[in-house]
Amino acid sequence: MAAILFKAKQLCFHDKICFADLEIPAGKTTFVTGPSGAGKSTLLRLLNGVLSPTHGQLYYLGHDLETLDTIGLRKDVLLVSQAVFLFDGSIRDNFAAFYEHREKSLPSDETIKKFLSICCLPFEPDATTNTMSGGEKQRLYLAIFLSFHPAVLMLDEPTSALDSETANRVMQNIITYCQAEGITVIAVSHDQALTKRFGENILTLERVENNYA
Amino acid sequence: MxxxxxxxxxxxxxxxxxxxxxxxxxxxxxxxxxxxxxxxxxxxxxxxxxxxxxxxxxxxxQNPLFTVCYLLAMIGFTIKRTLSKTPGLNKKFKIVVTASIAFSGLSTLAFFVIGIVGQNLFNPQYAIPIAGMIMGNTMTGVTLALKSFSDSLKSQRAKIDSLLNLGATPQKILLPYVNNALETALLPTLNSMVGMGIVSLPGMMTGQILSGTLPMTAIMYQIAIMIVICTTVCLSSFSSLHFGYQTLINSRNQIKLIGEE
Structure with missing residues (x-):
């Protein structure tokens, strides 16, 4: 039986969003679905400690999340948010800026190209990001985060700006890469087809009344 | 004369x-x-x-108590105006701004009146007008610093969130905004120093000359007060921002921007 990666009990955020008790297994691709307002993005932000629950407990690999060092946790459980942000300049400049914030040195062009190709971006590292389309920016953002090689990769609507064919190819590549590297993927997606195709474990969130207070 | x-x-x-x-x-x-x-x-x-x-x-x-009361009222109004122009500051941030303005203003005022002019700090003829000039400029400077800090943070929410998710420390994420805001706060004072004497004859100097002071004496006062103002704006903005931004970060390394609940 797979180890339990995350476990939540009576979890609430600001008494508006509450979750039914849930478990997310390690090593399996989990897709989180549910109506808007059910707290999908909030759940991811609770899992990487950018938000703290106002009620209930969260466990990461059996440890109470509130006792863990949040910076270490976020490096381990990397969240690729829905709102894409890129710096000005080239693709390499972007890798450099993000790596600088993690106090790591810039990866080689080979490595950069490898992650660009996983995300189906046929660009050289010198290419400027200013003229990229929304979908290209989203994939570059993904490629940069993926290159940090976290233990868990959380994707919030990773393909929202992509057509379904590109979305399929990118997700296929990412999931193949992550499985080979032992990275657990947790994704939030509205895309039913994508969820069905790639979700080994599907977690459906529903609006839960706040019965815990 | x-x-x-x-x-x-x-x-x-x-x-x-x-x-x-x-x-x-x-x-x-x-x-x-x-x-x-x-x-x-x-x-x-x-x-x-x-x-x-x-x-x-x-x-x-002449009574030191009156001078003290006048100075306190002046500082109090400066702080009140500055805080009211930057809504949404949390309680600790407000305390930081209050302490920064009061400390920087009083220490440079004391330096000027006692150290440069050689007068008693409670001599109203010197302490009150000098404090007025210092406080007026401090209010403009700190307000500008806080506004530029708060606005740039708001417009960069996606960047801040991305870097936070990446596992960068909140200090590293916010520090560039602190430094930028400090620069913005200092620029008007520096620019006015550049143009001084050519573009404008500053108010205090004009006032002194009008009332019969020798131009060279008036100029020395003006130079001294400009340097004091520049120092106070720099000190109060730096300390407001530098200690203030840390109140946006909690022990879980989460960031609550200015104006967020």
């Missing part, structure tokens, strides 16, 4: 006629601030008359 010409009340009132020019231009350009112009002129008049009356009393009845 030539004495300044006393202004007769009738002649003096004529200056308000100039406001008709402003009103006419505002009407022509469809600037809907007629009410503000009238309120501002009215408030300025009343406030300055009050200040004049109080200063006359304090000068006639």
């Amino acid at each position: 030539r004495e300044i010409v006393e202004l007769g009340i009738m002649q003096f009132s004529a200056v308000y006629l100039l406001l008709i020019v402003v009103l006419a231009i505002m009407k022509h350009a469809k600037i809907n601030q007629t009410k503000l112009l009238i309120v501002a002129s009215f408030r300025m008049t009343i406030q300055l008359i009050l200040a004049g009356l109080i200063l006359t009393y304090i000068f006639d009845n």
Whole structure:
């Protein structure tokens, strides 16, 4: 039986969003679905400690999340948010800026190209990001985060700006890469087809009344 | 020494006629601030008359206690105005701003009055007008610093969130905004120093010359006060931002931007 990666009990955020008790297994691709307002993005932000629950407990690999060092946790459980942000300049400049914030040195062009190709971006590292389309920016953002090689990769609507064919190819590549590297993927997606195709474990969130207070 | 010409009340009132020019231009350009112009002129008049009356009393009845009260009131208003122009600061941030303005203002004031002029800090003739100049500029500087800090944070939410998710420390994420805001706060003071004497004869110097002070003495005062103002703006903005931004970060390395609950 797979180890339990995350476990939540009576979890609430600001008494508006509450979750039914849930478990997310390690090593399996989990897709989180549910109506808007059910707290999908909030759940991811609770899992990487950018938000703290106002009620209930969260466990990461059996440890109470509130006792863990949040910076270490976020490096381990990397969240690729829905709102894409890129710096000005080239693709390499972007890798450099993000790596600088993690106090790591810039990866080689080979490595950069490898992650660009996983995300189906046929660009050289010198290419400027200013003229990229929304979908290209989203994939570059993904490629940069993926290159940090976290233990868990959380994707919030990773393909929202992509057509379904590109979305399929990118997700296929990412999931193949992550499985080979032992990275657990947790994704939030509205895309039913994508969820069905790639979700080994599907977690459906529903609006839960706040019965815990 | 030539004495300044006393202004007769009738002649003096004529200056308000100039406001008709402003009103006419505002009407022509469809600037809907007629009410503000009238309120501002009215408030300025009343406030300055009050200040004049109080200063006359304090000068006639020299008492350190009066000077202290006047200075405290001045600092209090500066802090109140500064805080009210930057809504959404959390409680700790407000305390930081209060302490920064009070500490920087009082220490540079003491340095100027005691160290440079060689007067008692409680001599109202020196302490009060100098404090007024320092506080006025500090208010502008710190307000600008906080506004630019708060605005740039708001416009960069996606960047801040991305870097936070990446596992960068909140300090590393926010520090560039702190430094940028400090630069923004300092620029007006630095620019006014650059243009001084060429573009403008500054108010204090003009005042001293009008009242019969030798131009070279007036210039030395002006140079000294500009350096004191620059230092105070720098100190108070730096300490407001530098200690203030840390109040946006909690022990879980989460960031609550200015104005967020």
